[in-house]
Amino acid sequence: MVKKLITQDTRMFLTGNEVIAYAANAAQAEFMYGYPITPQNEIMHTWCKLLPKTEAGFLQTEDEISAGFSTIGGILAGKRAFTATAGPGNVIMQDAQSMAEMMRIPFVCAVMQRGGPSTATVIYAQQETRLTCFGGNGEGFRIVYSTAGHQDLYDYMIKSFNTAWKYRFPTFMLADGYQGKMREPVTLYDPASRGITMEPTPAALRAPGVIGVDREATHLRNTFNLEEELMERLDQYQVDYDAMSKEVEEYFEYKADDAEVLIIAHGIVARSAMTAVDELRAKGIKAGLFRPITIRPLAVEPLRNVVKRAKEILFTESANGQLAQMCLEKMYGLTTPYQTLFKMGVGVTGDDIVNKVESMVKKMASV
Protein backbone atom coordinates (compact mmCIF):
# COMPACT_ATOMS: atom_id res chain seq x y z
CA MET A 1 0.00 0.00 0.00
CA VAL A 2 1.43 3.36 -0.95
CA LYS A 3 1.45 6.18 1.56
CA LYS A 4 -0.86 9.11 0.77
CA LEU A 5 0.84 12.49 0.95
CA ILE A 6 -2.30 14.60 0.90
CA THR A 7 -4.67 13.86 3.78
CA GLN A 8 -6.46 17.19 3.97
CA ASP A 9 -7.25 20.04 1.59
CA THR A 10 -3.97 21.75 0.78
CA ARG A 11 -3.57 24.90 -1.31
CA MET A 12 -0.30 24.81 -3.26
CA PHE A 13 1.48 26.79 -5.97
CA LEU A 14 2.80 24.18 -8.36
CA THR A 15 3.64 23.41 -11.95
CA GLY A 16 1.15 21.14 -13.71
CA ASN A 17 3.65 18.31 -13.94
CA GLU A 18 4.03 18.41 -10.16
CA VAL A 19 0.24 18.43 -9.77
CA ILE A 20 -0.04 15.23 -11.86
CA ALA A 21 2.48 13.38 -9.68
CA TYR A 22 0.61 14.45 -6.53
CA ALA A 23 -2.71 13.43 -8.12
CA ALA A 24 -1.39 9.97 -9.02
CA ASN A 25 -0.33 9.53 -5.41
CA ALA A 26 -3.72 10.76 -4.18
CA ALA A 27 -5.27 8.09 -6.42
CA GLN A 28 -2.99 5.60 -4.67
CA ALA A 29 -1.11 4.77 -7.86
CA GLU A 30 1.57 2.25 -7.06
CA PHE A 31 3.92 2.41 -9.99
CA MET A 32 5.02 4.74 -12.75
CA TYR A 33 6.89 3.63 -15.84
CA GLY A 34 8.35 6.28 -18.09
CA TYR A 35 10.97 7.59 -20.41
CA PRO A 36 12.08 11.23 -20.38
CA ILE A 37 10.66 13.65 -22.91
CA THR A 38 9.99 17.36 -22.59
CA PRO A 39 7.57 18.77 -21.49
CA GLN A 40 6.51 15.89 -19.22
CA ASN A 41 9.83 15.14 -17.46
CA GLU A 42 8.87 16.78 -14.20
CA ILE A 43 6.02 14.30 -13.72
CA MET A 44 8.70 11.63 -13.44
CA HIS A 45 11.05 13.87 -11.45
CA THR A 46 8.37 14.77 -8.94
CA TRP A 47 7.10 11.19 -8.70
CA CYS A 48 10.66 10.03 -7.96
CA LYS A 49 11.39 12.85 -5.53
CA LEU A 50 8.33 11.77 -3.53
CA LEU A 51 9.20 8.04 -3.55
CA PRO A 52 10.92 7.96 -0.13
CA LYS A 53 7.70 9.30 1.37
CA THR A 54 5.17 7.45 -0.82
CA GLU A 55 6.97 4.09 -0.99
CA ALA A 56 5.63 3.70 -4.54
CA GLY A 57 7.69 2.39 -7.46
CA PHE A 58 9.29 3.79 -10.59
CA LEU A 59 11.07 2.28 -13.56
CA GLN A 60 12.81 4.33 -16.22
CA THR A 61 12.71 2.18 -19.33
CA GLU A 62 14.88 2.29 -22.43
CA ASP A 63 12.28 4.09 -24.56
CA GLU A 64 8.56 4.79 -24.82
CA ILE A 65 7.84 1.45 -26.49
CA SER A 66 9.16 -0.22 -23.39
CA ALA A 67 7.49 2.29 -21.04
CA GLY A 68 4.11 1.54 -22.60
CA PHE A 69 4.48 -2.24 -22.43
CA SER A 70 5.96 -2.12 -18.93
CA THR A 71 2.93 -0.17 -17.79
CA ILE A 72 0.74 -2.91 -19.24
CA GLY A 73 2.82 -5.49 -17.37
CA GLY A 74 2.38 -3.66 -14.08
CA ILE A 75 -1.37 -3.39 -14.64
CA LEU A 76 -1.71 -7.11 -15.48
CA ALA A 77 0.05 -7.84 -12.19
CA GLY A 78 -2.68 -5.87 -10.44
CA LYS A 79 -0.83 -2.61 -9.85
CA ARG A 80 -2.48 0.76 -10.30
CA ALA A 81 0.25 1.79 -12.73
CA PHE A 82 0.55 4.67 -15.16
CA THR A 83 2.86 6.41 -17.58
CA ALA A 84 3.23 9.83 -19.15
CA THR A 85 4.63 11.01 -22.43
CA ALA A 86 4.54 13.67 -25.13
CA GLY A 87 5.11 14.32 -28.82
CA PRO A 88 7.30 11.73 -30.56
CA GLY A 89 7.13 9.65 -27.36
CA ASN A 90 3.37 9.49 -27.74
CA VAL A 91 3.87 8.35 -31.33
CA ILE A 92 6.11 5.42 -30.47
CA MET A 93 3.98 4.42 -27.48
CA GLN A 94 1.05 3.71 -29.81
CA ASP A 95 1.95 0.03 -30.13
CA ALA A 96 1.41 -0.57 -26.42
CA GLN A 97 -1.65 1.66 -26.39
CA SER A 98 -3.20 -0.40 -29.22
CA MET A 99 -2.50 -3.56 -27.26
CA ALA A 100 -4.25 -2.03 -24.27
CA GLU A 101 -7.28 -1.38 -26.50
CA MET A 102 -7.29 -4.92 -27.86
CA MET A 103 -6.86 -6.59 -24.46
CA ARG A 104 -9.06 -4.12 -22.56
CA ILE A 105 -6.23 -3.16 -20.22
CA PRO A 106 -6.86 -0.22 -17.86
CA PHE A 107 -3.91 1.72 -19.19
CA VAL A 108 -3.54 5.27 -17.83
CA CYS A 109 -1.35 7.85 -19.53
CA ALA A 110 -0.89 11.60 -19.16
CA VAL A 111 -0.04 13.26 -22.48
CA MET A 112 1.63 16.67 -22.34
CA GLN A 113 1.35 17.83 -25.94
CA ARG A 114 4.26 19.60 -27.64
CA GLY A 115 4.64 20.96 -31.15
CA GLY A 116 4.63 18.61 -34.11
CA PRO A 117 5.16 16.94 -36.52
CA SER A 118 8.27 15.13 -35.29
CA THR A 119 10.57 16.87 -32.81
CA ALA A 120 9.18 20.34 -33.66
CA THR A 121 9.02 22.31 -30.37
CA VAL A 122 9.28 21.20 -26.75
CA ILE A 123 6.86 23.92 -25.71
CA TYR A 124 3.18 23.47 -26.46
CA ALA A 125 0.52 22.40 -28.97
CA GLN A 126 -2.83 20.65 -29.32
CA GLN A 127 -1.53 18.55 -32.17
CA GLU A 128 -1.76 15.18 -30.42
CA THR A 129 -5.53 15.38 -30.15
CA ARG A 130 -6.22 13.01 -33.02
CA LEU A 131 -3.26 10.76 -32.14
CA THR A 132 -4.36 10.36 -28.53
CA CYS A 133 -7.97 9.60 -29.54
CA PHE A 134 -7.36 7.45 -32.60
CA GLY A 135 -3.68 6.49 -32.67
CA GLY A 136 -2.51 2.96 -33.34
CA ASN A 137 -3.90 0.32 -35.68
CA GLY A 138 -7.37 0.20 -34.23
CA GLU A 139 -10.69 1.96 -33.81
CA GLY A 140 -9.98 4.37 -30.98
CA PHE A 141 -11.55 2.40 -28.14
CA ARG A 142 -10.11 4.95 -25.75
CA ILE A 143 -11.31 7.55 -23.27
CA VAL A 144 -9.63 10.95 -23.46
CA TYR A 145 -10.09 13.80 -20.98
CA SER A 146 -8.83 17.21 -22.11
CA THR A 147 -7.86 19.43 -19.18
CA ALA A 148 -7.81 23.21 -18.87
CA GLY A 149 -5.57 24.03 -15.92
CA HIS A 150 -4.16 22.74 -12.69
CA GLN A 151 -7.37 21.93 -10.82
CA ASP A 152 -8.43 19.85 -13.83
CA LEU A 153 -5.07 18.08 -13.90
CA TYR A 154 -5.58 17.01 -10.30
CA ASP A 155 -9.25 16.06 -10.66
CA TYR A 156 -8.95 14.19 -13.94
CA MET A 157 -5.74 12.35 -13.17
CA ILE A 158 -7.52 10.79 -10.20
CA LYS A 159 -10.61 10.16 -12.31
CA SER A 160 -8.60 8.57 -15.15
CA PHE A 161 -7.59 5.65 -12.94
CA ASN A 162 -11.18 4.94 -11.94
CA THR A 163 -12.53 5.31 -15.48
CA ALA A 164 -9.86 2.97 -16.86
CA TRP A 165 -10.34 0.28 -14.21
CA LYS A 166 -14.13 0.51 -14.25
CA TYR A 167 -14.66 0.34 -18.03
CA ARG A 168 -11.39 -1.29 -19.06
CA PHE A 169 -10.65 1.05 -21.92
CA PRO A 170 -7.26 2.81 -22.00
CA THR A 171 -7.74 6.26 -20.51
CA PHE A 172 -5.72 9.35 -21.29
CA MET A 173 -5.43 12.71 -19.68
CA LEU A 174 -4.61 15.02 -22.54
CA ALA A 175 -2.86 18.20 -21.42
CA ASP A 176 -0.01 20.20 -22.94
CA GLY A 177 3.34 21.83 -22.31
CA TYR A 178 1.77 25.04 -21.02
CA GLN A 179 -0.19 23.14 -18.40
CA GLY A 180 2.83 21.00 -17.55
CA LYS A 181 5.27 23.88 -17.12
CA MET A 182 3.08 26.73 -15.93
CA ARG A 183 2.52 27.54 -12.28
CA GLU A 184 -0.82 28.48 -10.80
CA PRO A 185 -2.54 27.84 -7.47
CA VAL A 186 -4.34 24.52 -7.00
CA THR A 187 -6.18 22.78 -4.17
CA LEU A 188 -5.01 19.23 -3.53
CA TYR A 189 -7.32 16.92 -1.58
CA ASP A 190 -7.80 13.35 -0.48
CA PRO A 191 -10.25 11.79 -2.99
CA ALA A 192 -12.08 10.12 -0.07
CA SER A 193 -12.98 13.60 1.23
CA ARG A 194 -14.89 14.17 -2.03
CA GLY A 195 -16.72 10.85 -1.79
CA ILE A 196 -14.42 9.26 -4.38
CA THR A 197 -13.54 5.60 -3.78
CA MET A 198 -10.83 4.12 -5.92
CA GLU A 199 -11.81 1.17 -8.11
CA PRO A 200 -10.11 -2.07 -7.06
CA THR A 201 -7.24 -3.24 -9.26
CA PRO A 202 -7.36 -7.05 -9.35
CA ALA A 203 -4.47 -8.87 -11.00
CA ALA A 204 -5.27 -10.35 -14.40
CA LEU A 205 -2.23 -12.62 -14.38
CA ARG A 206 -1.10 -14.83 -11.51
CA ALA A 207 -4.36 -14.25 -9.68
CA PRO A 208 -4.79 -16.48 -6.65
CA GLY A 209 -6.51 -19.88 -6.98
CA VAL A 210 -6.12 -22.98 -9.13
CA ILE A 211 -7.24 -22.60 -12.73
CA GLY A 212 -10.19 -24.85 -13.50
CA VAL A 213 -10.84 -25.42 -9.80
CA ASP A 214 -11.05 -22.03 -8.08
CA ARG A 215 -11.38 -19.81 -11.12
CA GLU A 216 -11.56 -19.65 -14.89
CA ALA A 217 -8.36 -19.15 -16.82
CA THR A 218 -7.63 -15.54 -17.70
CA HIS A 219 -7.40 -15.45 -21.44
CA LEU A 220 -6.26 -12.10 -22.78
CA ARG A 221 -5.95 -12.21 -26.54
CA ASN A 222 -4.40 -9.80 -28.96
CA THR A 223 -4.06 -12.38 -31.75
CA PHE A 224 -6.93 -13.94 -33.69
CA ASN A 225 -6.93 -16.68 -36.28
CA LEU A 226 -10.09 -15.78 -38.15
CA GLU A 227 -11.41 -12.49 -39.44
CA GLU A 228 -14.85 -13.20 -38.01
CA GLU A 229 -13.42 -14.00 -34.61
CA LEU A 230 -11.84 -10.56 -34.52
CA MET A 231 -14.95 -8.77 -35.73
CA GLU A 232 -17.15 -10.51 -33.21
CA ARG A 233 -14.84 -9.31 -30.46
CA LEU A 234 -14.65 -5.76 -31.77
CA ASP A 235 -18.41 -5.54 -32.31
CA GLN A 236 -18.81 -6.36 -28.62
CA TYR A 237 -16.22 -3.69 -27.76
CA GLN A 238 -18.24 -1.17 -29.74
CA VAL A 239 -21.40 -2.13 -27.81
CA ASP A 240 -19.49 -1.73 -24.53
CA TYR A 241 -18.01 1.56 -25.69
CA ASP A 242 -21.39 3.01 -26.67
CA ALA A 243 -22.95 1.88 -23.37
CA MET A 244 -20.10 3.42 -21.37
CA SER A 245 -20.08 6.67 -23.38
CA LYS A 246 -23.28 8.07 -21.84
CA GLU A 247 -21.76 7.59 -18.39
CA VAL A 248 -18.36 9.16 -19.01
CA GLU A 249 -19.19 11.99 -21.42
CA GLU A 250 -18.38 15.37 -19.94
CA TYR A 251 -18.58 18.90 -21.25
CA PHE A 252 -18.59 22.44 -19.95
CA GLU A 253 -20.63 25.36 -21.20
CA TYR A 254 -19.85 29.00 -20.47
CA LYS A 255 -22.57 31.55 -21.23
CA ALA A 256 -23.70 29.28 -24.06
CA ASP A 257 -27.45 29.41 -23.37
CA ASP A 258 -28.17 32.54 -25.38
CA ALA A 259 -24.93 32.61 -27.38
CA GLU A 260 -25.21 33.82 -30.95
CA VAL A 261 -21.56 33.16 -31.64
CA LEU A 262 -20.57 29.84 -30.11
CA ILE A 263 -16.87 29.11 -29.62
CA ILE A 264 -15.93 25.43 -29.59
CA ALA A 265 -12.54 24.78 -27.99
CA HIS A 266 -10.94 22.19 -25.75
CA GLY A 267 -8.16 22.14 -23.18
CA ILE A 268 -6.25 25.27 -22.29
CA VAL A 269 -7.57 27.13 -25.37
CA ALA A 270 -11.02 26.99 -23.73
CA ARG A 271 -9.56 29.14 -20.93
CA SER A 272 -8.60 31.82 -23.47
CA ALA A 273 -12.08 31.49 -24.96
CA MET A 274 -13.64 32.25 -21.55
CA THR A 275 -11.55 35.42 -21.28
CA ALA A 276 -12.71 36.32 -24.80
CA VAL A 277 -16.40 35.58 -24.02
CA ASP A 278 -16.30 38.00 -21.08
CA GLU A 279 -14.68 40.72 -23.19
CA LEU A 280 -17.11 40.19 -26.05
CA ARG A 281 -20.13 40.24 -23.72
CA ALA A 282 -18.85 43.54 -22.27
CA LYS A 283 -18.95 44.88 -25.84
CA GLY A 284 -22.53 43.66 -26.29
CA ILE A 285 -21.70 40.60 -28.41
CA LYS A 286 -23.49 37.45 -27.28
CA ALA A 287 -20.65 34.96 -27.29
CA GLY A 288 -20.48 31.63 -25.49
CA LEU A 289 -18.30 28.56 -25.16
CA PHE A 290 -18.81 24.84 -25.57
CA ARG A 291 -15.84 22.88 -24.24
CA PRO A 292 -15.84 19.10 -24.61
CA ILE A 293 -14.02 17.67 -21.57
CA THR A 294 -14.12 14.12 -22.92
CA ILE A 295 -12.97 14.63 -26.47
CA ARG A 296 -13.35 10.88 -26.95
CA PRO A 297 -16.17 10.00 -26.56
CA LEU A 298 -17.69 13.37 -27.40
CA ALA A 299 -20.87 14.50 -25.67
CA VAL A 300 -22.77 14.50 -28.96
CA GLU A 301 -26.32 15.40 -27.84
CA PRO A 302 -25.28 18.47 -25.82
CA LEU A 303 -22.98 19.53 -28.67
CA ARG A 304 -25.76 19.30 -31.27
CA ASN A 305 -28.22 21.14 -29.03
CA VAL A 306 -25.96 24.10 -28.43
CA VAL A 307 -24.83 24.28 -32.07
CA LYS A 308 -28.47 24.28 -33.21
CA ARG A 309 -29.21 27.35 -31.07
CA ALA A 310 -26.24 29.42 -32.25
CA LYS A 311 -26.14 31.69 -35.31
CA GLU A 312 -22.50 30.97 -36.05
CA ILE A 313 -19.75 28.71 -34.73
CA LEU A 314 -16.05 29.40 -34.24
CA PHE A 315 -13.68 26.47 -33.86
CA THR A 316 -10.38 27.45 -32.33
CA GLU A 317 -7.38 25.24 -31.58
CA SER A 318 -3.60 25.20 -31.35
CA ALA A 319 -3.76 22.69 -34.19
CA ASN A 320 -5.15 22.64 -37.70
CA GLY A 321 -8.67 21.55 -36.79
CA GLN A 322 -8.14 18.17 -35.16
CA LEU A 323 -11.03 18.63 -32.71
CA ALA A 324 -13.13 20.43 -35.34
CA GLN A 325 -12.98 17.37 -37.60
CA MET A 326 -14.24 15.14 -34.79
CA CYS A 327 -17.04 17.58 -33.94
CA LEU A 328 -18.11 18.24 -37.52
CA GLU A 329 -18.66 14.54 -38.10
CA LYS A 330 -21.02 14.49 -35.13
CA MET A 331 -22.72 17.70 -36.29
CA TYR A 332 -23.77 16.16 -39.61
CA GLY A 333 -27.11 17.48 -40.83
CA LEU A 334 -26.94 20.74 -38.86
CA THR A 335 -26.70 23.89 -40.97
CA THR A 336 -25.15 26.41 -38.55
CA PRO A 337 -22.27 28.02 -40.46
CA TYR A 338 -18.81 27.87 -38.92
CA GLN A 339 -15.45 29.62 -39.12
CA THR A 340 -12.06 28.64 -37.81
CA LEU A 341 -9.13 30.14 -35.92
CA PHE A 342 -6.35 27.57 -36.01
CA LYS A 343 -2.79 28.31 -34.84
CA MET A 344 -0.68 25.23 -35.38
CA GLY A 345 1.50 24.62 -32.32
CA VAL A 346 0.96 28.15 -30.97
CA GLY A 347 -1.11 29.37 -28.03
CA VAL A 348 -4.43 31.07 -28.79
CA THR A 349 -4.93 34.26 -26.78
CA GLY A 350 -8.15 35.90 -25.68
CA ASP A 351 -7.34 38.83 -28.03
CA ASP A 352 -7.03 36.45 -31.00
CA ILE A 353 -10.54 35.15 -30.35
CA VAL A 354 -12.05 38.58 -29.65
CA ASN A 355 -10.71 39.94 -32.94
CA LYS A 356 -11.94 36.95 -34.90
CA VAL A 357 -15.44 36.98 -33.38
CA GLU A 358 -15.73 40.75 -33.95
CA SER A 359 -14.94 40.27 -37.63
CA MET A 360 -17.52 37.46 -37.81
CA VAL A 361 -20.20 39.65 -36.21
CA LYS A 362 -19.40 42.53 -38.57
CA LYS A 363 -19.85 40.24 -41.55
CA MET A 364 -23.08 38.78 -40.16
CA ALA A 365 -24.49 42.30 -39.75
CA SER A 366 -23.59 43.30 -43.31
CA VAL A 367 -25.24 40.23 -44.88
Next chain:
Amino acid sequence: MARTKIVLAGEGGQGVQSIAKILVEAGYEAGKEILYIPNFGVEQRGGVSVAFCQIADEKIGEPRFAKGDIIIALSDRAIQRCATYTSADSVVVYDSSVCATKPCVPCKDVIAVEANKIANEKLSARVFNIMILGVLLKATNVLKLDDIKNAMEIALGKKFDAKPELRELNYKALEMGMAMIDKVGV
Protein backbone atom coordinates in the same frame (compact mmCIF):
# COMPACT_ATOMS: atom_id res chain seq x y z
CA MET B 1 -10.25 43.73 -13.02
CA ALA B 2 -6.65 44.45 -12.23
CA ARG B 3 -4.33 42.17 -14.14
CA THR B 4 -0.68 42.88 -14.88
CA LYS B 5 0.87 41.06 -17.82
CA ILE B 6 4.64 40.79 -17.80
CA VAL B 7 7.01 39.48 -20.46
CA LEU B 8 10.55 38.85 -19.26
CA ALA B 9 13.01 37.81 -21.96
CA GLY B 10 16.73 37.23 -22.14
CA GLU B 11 19.42 34.81 -23.18
CA GLY B 12 19.31 31.35 -21.65
CA GLY B 13 21.55 31.46 -18.56
CA GLN B 14 20.86 35.12 -17.71
CA GLY B 15 18.53 34.00 -14.94
CA VAL B 16 15.26 35.12 -16.47
CA GLN B 17 13.28 32.09 -15.27
CA SER B 18 14.91 32.28 -11.82
CA ILE B 19 13.64 35.79 -11.16
CA ALA B 20 10.26 35.02 -12.74
CA LYS B 21 9.89 32.20 -10.23
CA ILE B 22 10.72 34.53 -7.33
CA LEU B 23 8.29 37.13 -8.67
CA VAL B 24 5.36 34.72 -9.00
CA GLU B 25 6.12 33.03 -5.69
CA ALA B 26 6.00 36.49 -4.09
CA GLY B 27 2.67 37.16 -5.75
CA TYR B 28 1.24 33.82 -4.64
CA GLU B 29 2.34 34.34 -1.05
CA ALA B 30 0.81 37.83 -1.13
CA GLY B 31 -2.55 36.26 -2.02
CA LYS B 32 -2.66 37.24 -5.69
CA GLU B 33 -3.87 35.08 -8.55
CA ILE B 34 -0.86 34.02 -10.60
CA LEU B 35 -0.16 32.36 -13.90
CA TYR B 36 3.40 31.84 -15.07
CA ILE B 37 4.57 30.07 -18.21
CA PRO B 38 8.27 29.53 -18.89
CA ASN B 39 9.04 29.35 -22.58
CA PHE B 40 12.33 28.18 -24.03
CA GLY B 41 13.85 25.87 -26.60
CA VAL B 42 15.94 22.75 -26.26
CA GLU B 43 19.25 24.50 -25.49
CA GLN B 44 20.86 24.20 -22.06
CA ARG B 45 22.55 27.57 -22.57
CA GLY B 46 21.86 30.31 -25.06
CA GLY B 47 18.72 30.74 -27.10
CA VAL B 48 16.04 33.19 -26.05
CA SER B 49 14.30 32.34 -22.80
CA VAL B 50 10.94 34.01 -22.13
CA ALA B 51 8.79 34.12 -18.99
CA PHE B 52 5.12 35.06 -19.32
CA CYS B 53 3.83 36.18 -15.93
CA GLN B 54 0.39 37.36 -14.94
CA ILE B 55 -0.48 38.81 -11.53
CA ALA B 56 -4.13 39.55 -10.88
CA ASP B 57 -6.74 40.12 -8.20
CA GLU B 58 -9.23 37.73 -9.78
CA LYS B 59 -8.95 34.30 -11.34
CA ILE B 60 -6.93 34.34 -14.57
CA GLY B 61 -8.40 32.89 -17.76
CA GLU B 62 -6.05 32.89 -20.73
CA PRO B 63 -2.63 31.39 -20.01
CA ARG B 64 -0.96 33.16 -22.93
CA PHE B 65 -1.74 36.80 -23.61
CA ALA B 66 -1.20 38.72 -26.83
CA LYS B 67 0.26 41.97 -25.48
CA GLY B 68 2.18 42.65 -22.27
CA ASP B 69 1.87 45.66 -19.98
CA ILE B 70 5.58 45.53 -19.19
CA ILE B 71 8.19 43.93 -21.42
CA ILE B 72 11.71 43.49 -20.13
CA ALA B 73 14.28 42.50 -22.76
CA LEU B 74 17.82 41.65 -21.76
CA SER B 75 19.48 40.95 -25.11
CA ASP B 76 19.24 42.00 -28.74
CA ARG B 77 17.58 38.77 -29.69
CA ALA B 78 15.15 39.16 -26.82
CA ILE B 79 14.22 42.63 -28.10
CA GLN B 80 13.46 41.15 -31.53
CA ARG B 81 11.51 38.26 -30.08
CA CYS B 82 9.41 40.56 -27.88
CA ALA B 83 8.36 42.96 -30.64
CA THR B 84 5.21 40.91 -31.14
CA TYR B 85 4.19 41.27 -27.46
CA THR B 86 4.10 45.09 -27.37
CA SER B 87 1.18 47.40 -27.98
CA ALA B 88 0.67 51.16 -27.72
CA ASP B 89 -0.02 50.65 -24.00
CA SER B 90 3.13 48.66 -23.24
CA VAL B 91 6.23 49.87 -21.46
CA VAL B 92 9.45 48.33 -22.73
CA VAL B 93 12.50 48.14 -20.46
CA TYR B 94 15.83 47.03 -21.91
CA ASP B 95 19.37 46.77 -20.67
CA SER B 96 21.41 49.24 -22.70
CA SER B 97 24.66 47.86 -21.29
CA VAL B 98 23.92 44.49 -22.93
CA CYS B 99 21.85 45.38 -25.99
CA ALA B 100 23.48 47.06 -28.99
CA THR B 101 20.14 48.20 -30.34
CA LYS B 102 17.33 50.25 -28.84
CA PRO B 103 13.86 48.70 -29.07
CA CYS B 104 12.01 50.30 -31.95
CA VAL B 105 8.45 49.11 -31.44
CA PRO B 106 5.07 50.75 -30.97
CA CYS B 107 4.73 51.31 -27.21
CA LYS B 108 3.96 53.89 -24.53
CA ASP B 109 7.51 54.25 -23.28
CA VAL B 110 10.99 52.79 -23.65
CA ILE B 111 13.20 52.78 -20.55
CA ALA B 112 16.90 51.98 -20.67
CA VAL B 113 18.65 50.57 -17.61
CA GLU B 114 22.29 49.59 -17.19
CA ALA B 115 21.88 46.75 -14.75
CA ASN B 116 24.54 44.53 -16.28
CA LYS B 117 27.19 47.24 -16.18
CA ILE B 118 26.32 48.38 -12.67
CA ALA B 119 26.11 44.83 -11.34
CA ASN B 120 29.57 44.10 -12.75
CA GLU B 121 31.16 47.31 -11.52
CA LYS B 122 29.54 47.76 -8.12
CA LEU B 123 28.31 44.36 -6.92
CA SER B 124 28.73 41.12 -8.80
CA ALA B 125 27.72 39.82 -12.21
CA ARG B 126 25.83 37.08 -10.40
CA VAL B 127 23.19 39.45 -9.05
CA PHE B 128 22.43 41.05 -12.42
CA ASN B 129 19.11 39.22 -12.58
CA ILE B 130 18.14 40.24 -9.04
CA MET B 131 18.80 43.85 -10.04
CA ILE B 132 16.38 43.32 -12.93
CA LEU B 133 13.89 41.91 -10.42
CA GLY B 134 14.18 45.21 -8.55
CA VAL B 135 13.52 47.09 -11.80
CA LEU B 136 10.47 44.92 -12.41
CA LEU B 137 9.18 45.31 -8.86
CA LYS B 138 9.17 49.09 -9.06
CA ALA B 139 7.98 49.29 -12.64
CA THR B 140 4.95 47.05 -12.05
CA ASN B 141 4.15 48.24 -8.52
CA VAL B 142 1.75 45.39 -7.78
CA LEU B 143 3.91 43.69 -5.14
CA LYS B 144 5.77 44.97 -2.10
CA LEU B 145 9.50 44.75 -1.44
CA ASP B 146 8.77 42.51 1.56
CA ASP B 147 6.83 40.11 -0.66
CA ILE B 148 9.90 39.72 -2.86
CA LYS B 149 12.25 39.34 0.12
CA ASN B 150 9.93 36.68 1.50
CA ALA B 151 9.97 34.78 -1.81
CA MET B 152 13.77 35.11 -1.99
CA GLU B 153 13.96 33.39 1.39
CA ILE B 154 11.87 30.53 0.02
CA ALA B 155 14.06 30.20 -3.09
CA LEU B 156 17.48 31.03 -1.67
CA GLY B 157 17.08 30.79 2.11
CA LYS B 158 19.44 27.84 2.50
CA LYS B 159 22.19 29.55 0.52
CA PHE B 160 21.63 32.75 2.53
CA ASP B 161 21.92 30.87 5.82
CA ALA B 162 25.19 29.28 4.73
CA LYS B 163 26.56 32.63 3.57
CA PRO B 164 24.70 35.53 5.21
CA GLU B 165 26.60 38.09 3.12
CA LEU B 166 24.71 36.75 0.07
CA ARG B 167 21.46 37.94 1.57
CA GLU B 168 22.86 41.47 1.90
CA LEU B 169 24.29 41.33 -1.62
CA ASN B 170 20.93 40.32 -3.07
CA TYR B 171 19.02 42.93 -1.06
CA LYS B 172 21.46 45.58 -2.27
CA ALA B 173 20.96 44.43 -5.87
CA LEU B 174 17.19 44.62 -5.45
CA GLU B 175 17.39 48.16 -4.08
CA MET B 176 19.78 49.30 -6.81
CA GLY B 177 17.45 47.83 -9.41
CA MET B 178 14.49 49.69 -7.94
CA ALA B 179 16.49 52.91 -8.00
CA MET B 180 16.92 52.58 -11.77
CA ILE B 181 13.23 53.33 -12.32
CA ASP B 182 12.21 56.92 -11.68
CA LYS B 183 8.47 56.57 -11.58
CA VAL B 184 6.65 53.94 -9.55
CA GLY B 185 4.30 51.82 -11.65
CA VAL B 186 5.30 53.17 -15.07
